[in-house]
Amino acid sequence: MTPTPPGLEELKRYLQERHGFDLEHYSRSFLERRLLLRLRHHNVAGYEEYLSVLLKDRREYLDLINTLSVNVTEFFRDAALYQAVAERVLPKIKERNFRNGSRAVKAWSAGCASGQEAYTLAMLLDDYFGAQAPAWACEVHASDIQENFLAEARTGKYPKGKAAQIPASFRKRYVIEDGGHVSMAPRLKKLVNFFKHDLASPPPLESLDLLFCRNVMIYFNGETKEKILRWFHRCLNPDGFLVLGACEIILKADLFQLADSEHKIYHRAAHDA
Ligand SMILES: C[S@@+](CC[C@H](N)C(=O)[O-])C[C@H]1O[C@@H](n2cnc3c(N)ncnc32)[C@H](O)[C@@H]1O
Known part of the structure; x- marks a missing residue:
């Protein structure tokens, strides 16, 4: 070095x-x-x-x-990933939780910046689980180290141009146009809980089905990355899923195994870390 x-x-x-x-x-x-x-x-x-x-x-x-704190983010960032999650990950979560007698799903957007990733997840979960009869309970937790990003995220209000990547069918249901801005619909905002959290400290969440930590791990050194991955393993349900950024990989096969290499979707290893 x-x-x-x-x-x-x-x-x-x-x-x-x-x-x-x-x-x-x-x-x-x-x-x-x-x-x-x-x-x-x-x-x-x-x-x-x-x-x-x-x-x-x-x-x-x-x-x-x-x-x-690089805060670049977008709604539906890497659209094909969200399609893969909707088609291949959510049905598996539904099957597992249903088998365990649960009608609830819980996700975390870790390093959420101004909130677009968290609201995208909320749209996806509500679209899939809200359509079940009866509808499932959906929770999206979203955290960042930066209070000012969280304040922006909590408003759920963005310049209109930022909503361009939201597919039209979702925009119709979850987005309210307001002059030069768009606002997240109140029923969507209700699903998301924003809180301040430094990823280098133990997470305050458990029993998660889905954890998005995209384009954040790149900033950490190897030792901190490993510590964070152990915490992620602990706060996910057995069979839970971890989703990383397009250029990020995990080499800890004892903790996570690749479920979809193209979209960097990982499956939590079953044993206790
Ligand atoms: C490039 S953004 C990623 C946003 C979103 N996950 C995405 O992929 O679109 C990185 C975010 O990580 C946050 N971050 C950086 N260090 C962090 C830490 N130690 N704990 C929590 N968040 C952190 C930054 O504040 C920033 O909002």
């Missing part, structure tokens, strides 16, 4: 001690790429100088956190 650049350890220590923000979980390459944006913004050459900017300017901490 390349030597740690001067000042990086001091910067990490300051953020941990002053703000409880732990940069250790992020991969070195991601961290250095994102920090460089702040260094350039302040026209400073190194981490030592950047630390003095942080000490002088209280607002810089918020800008730094925003820079570290």
Whole structure:
């Protein structure tokens, strides 16, 4: 591994001690790429100088956190994945839960940014499980480390252009057009519970059927990734499913096995981790 650049350890220590923000979980390459944006913004050459900017300017901490939190997201991001989930994953969840005497389904969007993934999941679950007679109870939990993303997610209101990827049949039922904006229908909002959670700490959820953690794990180092995967294994039901981003893979076959390699859908391994 390349030597740690001067000042990086001091910067990490300051953020941990002053703000409880732990940069250790992020991969070195991601961290250095994102920090460089702040260094350039302040026209400073190194981490030592950047630390003095942080000490002088209280607002810089918020800008730094925003820079570290890439929040790109979309409704129905990778449409074919959602089709695969609807056609192949939801029927399996239904069969398993029904066999166990349950008429409920529980999902988690971990690292949900401004909420589009969580609302997409809510549409999918309501469309499939809400159509059963009698309708099943659907719960979507959605978390992020960034309070400002969660605040936006809770409004359920987005610029109209962002709803373009929502298929017309879903838009008709779940989206209310309002001038230049769209709002999620109240019955959809009721299904989603947004909460603040740092993925590097143990999750407060259990008995999940479906866990989406897409385009988040890429920021973490190997050790933190493994810890998170063990927690995910623990909070999923036996036979539960984990869905990752299009470019993410898991090599922990003792915890998760590929159910669909094209769409990065994993099946929880049956044993206790
Ligand atoms: C690129 S977005 C992914 C959004 C969505 N999952 C998707 O794929 O469209 C990454 C999100 O991960 C969140 N994130 C980064 N570090 C996190 C952490 N330690 N705990 C929880 N969320 C985190 C960021 O705030 C950001 O909203």
